[in-house]
Amino acid sequence: MEVFTQQLINGITLGSIYGLIAIGYTMVFGIIGMVNFAHGDVFMVSAFIALVTLLLVTTWLGIGSFVIALLIVLIVAMLFTSLVNWAIERVAYRPLRGSFRLAPLISAIGMSIFLSNFVQVAQGPRVKSIPPFFNEVIVLMSGNGYDVAVSYKQIVVWIVTAALLLVFWFVVTKTALGRAQRACEQDQKMAALLGIDVDRTVSITFVIAAALAAVAGTMYLMYYGVVSFADGFVPGVKAFTAAVLGGIGSLPGAVLGGLLIGLIETMWSAYFSTDYKDVAAFSILAITMIFLPQGILGRPDVEKV
Amino acid sequence: MAPEASGLASRVVGALRQAAITGLIAFGLLLPLIGFNTVQNIRNELILETRWPLLAAMVAIIAGGRFLHALLIAPWLARRALRPRPEHAPRARLARWLVPFALGFAIVYPPLALSITGVQGAVKWIDNFGVQILIYVMLGWGLNIVVGLAGLLDLGYVAFYAVGAYSYALLANSFGLSFWILLPIAGCLAAFWGILLGFPVLRLRGDYLAIVTLAFGEIIRLILINWVSVTNGYAGVSGIPRPTFFGIPFNASDEGFAARFGLEFSPIYRTIFLYYVILALALITAAMTVRLRRLPIGRAWEALREDEIACRSLGINTTNTKLTAFAMGAMFAGFAGSFFAARQGFISPESFTFMESAVIVAIVVLGGMGSLIGVAIAAVIMIGGTEIMRELDFLKAIFGTNFDPTQYRMLLFGFAMVLIMVWRPRGLIATREPSTFLNARRALPSRAPQSEETQASLVRERHG
Numbered sequence: 001m002e003v004f005t006q007q008l009i010n011g012i013t014l015g016s017i018y019g020l021i022a023i024g025y026t027m028v029f030g031i032i033g034m035v036n037f038a039h040g041d042v043f044m045v046s047a048f049i050a051l052v053t054l055l056l057v058t059t060w061l062g063i064g065s066f067v068i069a070l071l072i073v074l075i076v077a078m079l080f081t082s083l084v085n086w087a088i089e090r091v092a093y094r095p096l097r098g099s100f101r102l103a104p105l106i107s108a109i110g111m112s113i114f115l116s117n118f119v120q121v122a123q124g125p126r127v128k129s130i131p132p133f134f135n136e137v138i139v140l141m142s143g144n145g146y147d148v149a150v151s152y153k154q155i156v157v158w159i160v161t162a163a164l165l166l167v168f169w170f171v172v173t174k175t176a177l178g179r180a181q182r183a184c185e186q187d188q189k190m191a192a193l194l195g196i197d198v199d200r201t202v203s204i205t206f207v208i209a210a211a212l213a214a215v216a217g218t219m220y221l222m223y224y225g226v227v228s229f230a231d232g233f234v235p236g237v238k239a240f241t242a243a244v245l246g247g248i249g250s251l252p253g254a255v256l257g258g259l260l261i262g263l264i265e266t267m268w269s270a271y272f273s274t275d276y277k278d279v280a281a282f283s284i285l286a287i288t289m290i291f292l293p294q295g296i297l298g299r300p301d302v303e304k305v
Numbered sequence: 306m307a308p309e310a311s312g313l314a315s316r317v318v319g320a321l322r323q324a325a326i327t328g329l330i331a332f333g334l335l336l337p338l339i340g341f342n343t344v345q346n347i348r349n350e351l352i353l354e355t356r357w358p359l360l361a362a363m364v365a366i367i368a369g370g371r372f373l374h375a376l377l378i379a380p381w382l383a384r385r386a387l388r389p390r391p392e393h394a395p396r397a398r399l400a401r402w403l404v405p406f407a408l409g410f411a412i413v414y415p416p417l418a419l420s421i422t423g424v425q426g427a428v429k430w431i432d433n434f435g436v437q438i439l440i441y442v443m444l445g446w447g448l449n450i451v452v453g454l455a456g457l458l459d460l461g462y463v464a465f466y467a468v469g470a471y472s473y474a475l476l477a478n479s480f481g482l483s484f485w486i487l488l489p490i491a492g493c494l495a496a497f498w499g500i501l502l503g504f505p506v507l508r509l510r511g512d513y514l515a516i517v518t519l520a521f522g523e524i525i526r527l528i529l530i531n532w533v534s535v536t537n538g539y540a541g542v543s544g545i546p547r548p549t550f551f552g553i554p555f556n557a558s559d560e561g562f563a564a565r566f567g568l569e570f571s572p573i574y575r576t577i578f579l580y581y582v583i584l585a586l587a588l589i590t591a592a593m594t595v596r597l598r599r600l601p602i603g604r605a606w607e608a609l610r611e612d613e614i615a616c617r618s619l620g621i622n623t624t625n626t627k628l629t630a631f632a633m634g635a636m637f638a639g640f641a642g643s644f645f646a647a648r649q650g651f652i653s654p655e656s657f658t659f660m661e662s663a664v665i666v667a668i669v670v671l672g673g674m675g676s677l678i679g680v681a682i683a684a685v686i687m688i689g690g691t692e693i694m695r696e697l698d699f700l701k702a703i704f705g706t707n708f709d710p711t712q713y714r715m716l717l718f719g720f721a722m723v724l725i726m727v728w729r730p731r732g733l734i735a736t737r738e739p740s741t742f743l744n745a746r747r748a749l750p751s752r753a754p755q756s757e758e759t760q761a762s763l764v765r766e767r768h769g
Contacts, residue, residue, distance in 0.1 A: 035512045049337040055353045056341070083333045095727045101511055102458055103730040106670045109663050110722025117716035122338045128351060233659065237523070240516065275531045282520040282527070289517045290505045 002146045007270045008263070013154045013223065015262025016161035020216035021239035022246065022254035023168070024209030030185045030249040031205050032097065037108035038088060040236015041115035042210055046081040046217030047227040048119055051128055053077060054221070066134055070156070070222070077214040085210030086203055094199070112232070120229040127228040130221065157219045164215050165255065168208070172251065181205060185249070234278060238265070241285040247298020256296060320375035328368030335363055403678065411439075411584055415577045424573050431573075433692055435580050436648065440641055441688045443587040445668040445680040447637030450594060452666065453675035454603065455630035456610025458515040460662050461522025464502070465495040465635035467529060467657035469642025474542040474652055475535070484548035484647050488640060495639025496632040503631030507624055510613065522662055529654040541653025548647045550578060579648050586644060590637050591677050597633070606630055607675075664688075664718070671725045673732030682733055691718055 021043050028036040053076040057069045092111050096103045134156075137149040172178035180201045183191040192198050220235070221227050242261040246253025261281065268280045288295065340360040346352050418430040444466065451459045472491040476482055482490075502521045506514055529536045536542065547555065555562045555575035562578075563570040597603040605626045608616050617623055646652050664687070672683030691714040725733070 035516060045338070051343060051351075052337045052341045052353065055343060055351060059353065080333065080337050083330070087330060087334055092723045092727065096730055099730040102670060102674075103726055105458070105512060105515060106667065107723050107726040110667065110719045110726065113660070113663060113715055113719030114723065115719075117713075117719060119338065121712050121716055123343055126345075128343055130351060237519070244516075276527070279524050279527045279531075282524045285520045286505065286517050286524075289509060289513050293509070293513065 002141070002143055002148050003270055005140070005148045006146075007266045009148070009150055009154060011263035011266035012259060013157050013262070014266060015242075015259035016157055017216045017219050017223070017258075018235070018239045018242045018261050019255040019258025020161060020164070020212045020219075021235060022242040022258045023251060024213050025240050025243040026246070026248050026251060026254040027181075027205050027209050029243070031181065031202055032093075032104075034093070034104040034108065035240070036093075036209070037105060037236075038092075038111040038115060039209065039213065040234075040239065041112045041232035042081060042085050042088070043213040043217050043220075043235060043239075044227070044229065044232030045084055045115055045119060046077050046210070046214035047221045047231065048123060048128075048217075048229075049080045049214070050074075050077040050218040050221050051130065051227060054130060070218075074160070074215065074218050077218050078211040081210045081214035081217070082207040085206045085213075089203060089206040094202075112236075116229050116232055123229065125229060127226050129226040132225060134222075153223050157223055160215060160219060164212065168212065169251075171208070177201075177204060237285070238281050241281055241288070244285060245288050245292075245295055247295025249299070250295065250297040253295055253297035316376060316380075320372050323375045324368045324372035327371035328364050331364045331367040332360070335360055339363060407678075407681070415580050419573070419577075424571060428573055428576050431576050431580050433695075434689060436576070436583055437692060438685055438688045439580070439583040439587050440645060441665065441668060441684040442681050443583065443590050443641045444638060444665045445672065445684050446587065446590040446594060446677060447634050447641065448665050448669050449675065449677065449680050450597070450606070450637070451630050451634035452669050453680075454594075454598065454610065455606040455627065456674075457627060457630060458511065458666070459518045459631075459634065460515045460659070460666060461502070461518035461520070461525075462634070462638060462665050463657045463659070463662040464522040464525040465499055465638035466642040466645070466661070467525060467654075468495045468498045468635075469639030470646040470652045470656070471529065471536065471542070471642075472639070473643035473646045474545045477546045478542065478544065481546075483552075484546070484643070485551070488643050491643035492636045492639040495642065496636040499631040499633075499635025500628050503628050507627055519659065519662070522657075523659060526654050526657050526659075529657070536654075539653060539655075541651060541655075542646075543651040545646050545650050545652070547575065547650060548579070548582065579644075583641075583644055583648075586640055590640075593633075594677060602626065602629055660715070667718075667722050671722065671732055673734035676732070676734040679732055679734030687718060687721065690721075691715070 021039065024039045024042070025036060028034065028039070050073050053073045054069065057063050057072050063069050063072070088111055092107045093104050096107055134152055137151045138155075140148045140150060142148065172181065180191070180196045181204070183194070183196055184198055184201045188198050191201075220231075238261055239258065242257035243254045244257070245260060246255070246257025261284070264284065265277055265281060269277045272280075340356060342354045342356055343351050344354055414435055415427070415431050418435070419427040421427075422430055444462070448459065448462050451457050451462070469491040472494045473484070473487045476487050476490065477484070502518070506517050509517055530538055532538075549555070550562050553562050553565055554560065555572075555578065557570045558564065561570065562568075562574055568574070598607070605616070605621050608619075608621060609623060609626050609630075613623060616626075645656070649656075668683045668687055669680055671687070672679030672681070694710045694714045694717070697710045
């Protein structure tokens with residue numbers, strides 16, 4: 001029971017990070033129908049930007065307050081990652097819109113290879129670790145010589161994720177921008193006829209996706225304390241699995257899928273074996289796509305001739 | 306004179322403005338990761354270092370490039386687009402000459418390399434360039450059946466390559482069977498896995514199919530890593546028997562190849578032999594692809610790529626069609642895999658990462674899906690190009706001794722993928738020979754070239 005509760009806490013934390021990345025996949029797929037293969041690497045780049053900012057803030061500016069430092073890191077990482085993703089869309093995907101089906105996917109794979117190797121060359125191939133900080137935990141219950149604890153970091157991850165999701169939900173459902181986005185999702189041509197700048201809306205979608213990925217990247221860096229250039233691929237695939245599991249195109253589905261994947265992964269590691277935890281994630285991806293392609297909250301895709 | 310001058314001035318101003326905007330964006334993009342470098346100091350703490358000169362240089366290069374592009378290249382491209390396009394007859398003639406020439410070059414390449422660079426240099430040129438490129442040509446041609454002909458995007462192709470390699474390595478090590486017996490067995494096992502993994506994904510298409518095959522590829526790699534008792538995990542399988550010259554080993558013994566044929570012993574013979582083996586395997590792949598395209602199954606593949614629903618309503622069994630495509634593609638990957646294991650003598654899961662799959666898919670798509678020549682050209686450019694990065698030692702003289710060109714191989718590879726896709730989304734060779742001609746071509750020989758061209762142009766435009 002204690003192990004289960006502890007894994008539940010860990011799983012929700014991990015799931016929040018996956019959920020934030022999964023929203024990026026699901027939004028981009030919803031609006032232009034492509035799997036943004038480079039999104040996992042955008043997440044990794046954001047973690048590096050957060051790392052640089054964190055070092056800048058703590059060692060150069062000497063800001064000691066954890067909350068202020070985190071806030072600055074978050075905002076800077078979101079800004080720069082948004083710029084990166086905006087540029088990627090502009091350079092690698094926009095010229096291919098309306099081209100044949102596989103072209104954007106191949107371009108995205110190329111971008112993914114480019115990004116991870118760029119970071120490897122620019123920042124070195126070694127794993128970067130930040131000094132441990134903010135390690136206090138709250139012991140919830142203990143029994144059988146096993147403490148169930150929530151760390152402050154985990155609480156921060158939950159609060160930041162929840163706050164950002166609220167803001168994001170507000171933007172998508174209540175603002176003109178969100179309305180334009182949903183309109184483009186349903187029918188781009190019609191949206192354009194009604195005076196919506198489709199290119200701009202797609203760009204903004206990429207910017208929002210990147211901003212959420214940057215939040216995930218910052219949380220990842222803070223929570224694990226390490227990041228390397230190769231950290232984009234596997235979290236990327238898992239977040240994509242989350243998006244598919246929740247129903248691709250559905251925003252609540254992405255969050256739900258993220259939480260589920262996070263829970264499955266931690267439970268699998270706790271009760272079966274850590275060796276095969278990635279196999280579990282990949283198997284869920286394959287099984288979902290084969291047997292439940294519309295996901296939990298998605299709409300079934302009807303093919304018209 | 307005056308309006309021209311002011312026109313030039315306004316163009317320069319416009320170009321300058323664009324360069325400034327681009328430079329600003331580049332500055333923002335590069336500031337965090339190029340401007341700052343995270344390094345570990347003596348106490349193992351991460352500290353920041355600044356690299357302002359490098360940042361400034363990169364921003365200047367990008368802005369300068371944008372300036373030149375806006376001022377010179379963009380107007381030139383616009384002018385060229387206005388000019389009437391020349392007939393593509395010369396290109397057809399070029400293609401007719403290219404194939405025999407390339408084939409002839411591939412056959413005389415080892416002796417040529419030997420005579421130019423001598424025995425020491427030739428091992429490198431034949432093995433690193435010749436054999437390496439030909440393995441990818443063969444993988445590209447094998448995947449071309451799945452992606453190019455049947456239109457099923459397979460991002461886990463490297464799994465079958467791995468199946469072939471491990472089949473050969475494990476069977477040869479455990480049972481002592483020879484390369485020539487295990488080559489077909491490895492191909493059959495890989496084809497079997499192709500059917501096994503193809504079966505669940507029959508209903509999927511497009512991006513979804515791509516992602517599920519990716520997942521399968523990763524699962525197979527993770528199993529190879531974790532099933533230590535069979536595959537030896539990360540450590541890999543070593544001591545794999547090398548192929549023999551139809552029973553005669555390439556070693557220094559009296560029974561060896563060199564002694565039997567009265568030659569002085571040298572490792573170059575094995576390298577040359579391996580080169581011809583992979584060349585033959587690749588050519589078999591190509592020949593089978595060409596023949597298969599004319600058979601009903603090949604036509605069914607291409608029909609499936611164009612329109613699955615139409616296919617089904619015409620009574621084509623899409624299940625069988627897809628599975629044969631998967632099995633065929635996987636079989637050739639199995640052949641290539643067992644050749645790879647025999648050539649290396651050592652394999653580990655590191656050789657079968659997703660990156661390999663991405664490289665093979667890139668070769669097929671960049672070459673122009675379905676075009677054998679295009680795939681071969683793309684393999685030579687992408688693999689040969691990245692291999693040649695190892696040889697560019699003179700760059701050290703320019704950028705300093707710490708400069709290591711091999712670091713930039715995959716960086717440039719990814720960049721080239723994006724660039725070629727944006728430049729030519731249909732691949733390098735977008736024109737595909739029609740698989741079938743109307744009989745009119747034979748009936749009216751005098752008008753034949755024209756009718757061929759019309760049909761080719763039908764194929765070229767966006768179908769497939």
